Amino acid sequence: MARSTTSYLVPLGLFLALAALLFYGLSLDPRKVPSPLVGKTAPAFTLESLEEPGKLISSDILKGRVSLVNVWASWCPSCRQEHGELVRIARDSDVQLIGFNWKDERPAALEMLRRFGDPYTLSVFDPDNQAGIDWGVYGAPETFVIDAEGIIRHKRIGPIDAKVWAQEILPVIQQFSPKG
């Protein structure tokens, strides 16, 4: 009767495998589209400084140390939500935090930094989605982890909180930080 046992077990096994696959699919968020840029050199940009109109900042600032590039806007509620955590990261860690102000208006952006604190080492201003398209930005907030060679190592879509920082971002930063 061994044959008939397998003829029952094989379809059952196939069914369970399919069910497990579909069940796993339920836990995925279709809004989180993986970026093809991870593992590649961060796209070059030359953008105005947020604070000083006319002053140009280029992507060269990303070379030499691990940086976080945080895409944000004053109209974005989730950005406000993560802002406190960014301020804490700026205070407690020595990572270079670059603010990438995206599709925003300068006065509104500056007002938000004035009211809630400015966590950024440097802020660039991209009101027309000029560099944003090159970076594959499709919403805010998004945060890129960039290593000292200027290679994108991770992209976080959505706000950062203490848990995301500790479990998702910090390990990548540690992995790519120069030793010593």
Next chain:
Amino acid sequence: MPHTNTEPLFSMSSNHLIGKTLRSAARVGVLASALVCAGAAAYTLQEFTFDNPAQERTFRDLTSKLRCLVCQNESLAGSQADLAQDLRKEVYGMLREGKSQDEIITFLVDRYGDFVLYQPQIKPSTYLLWFGPFVLIGVGGWLLLRALQAKKGEPEPETNAAESARLHQLLAAAEPPDQAK
């Protein structure tokens, strides 16, 4: 990103007073003018002018093949999302520069990933997606054939003498009269 408000602009309660009808008529007026305003603010393809009809056709064709990443069930051609407008402008600019369809698609896929394509490209990471169903059909068909063949090879169940006598009796009784000679 400005999100479309999906809440109803007004809600009608039950039929109360006749005056209510008049009031709701006024509301319809307000709603109608709101829609006109919304229409004025909406993105259209009108602002894009083309050198020739072929270029316009390419533009419409391309933008309907590409997915808007914000409103994921809308194409780049149809989406009212702000990002879709940015990307339409980008596609338009590249078309005017004389870039080919393939170059434009590569540009967007390099930045936003395969997800921008409604029809994924055929490459090793999408082989399973493209050929998986045929493999499943093949395996299923093979299993079916094997099962059928196994059944064919099985010996006919044997009948004993009493059973076959009974069988003949039943068959004879069931035979239509005009065929019985």
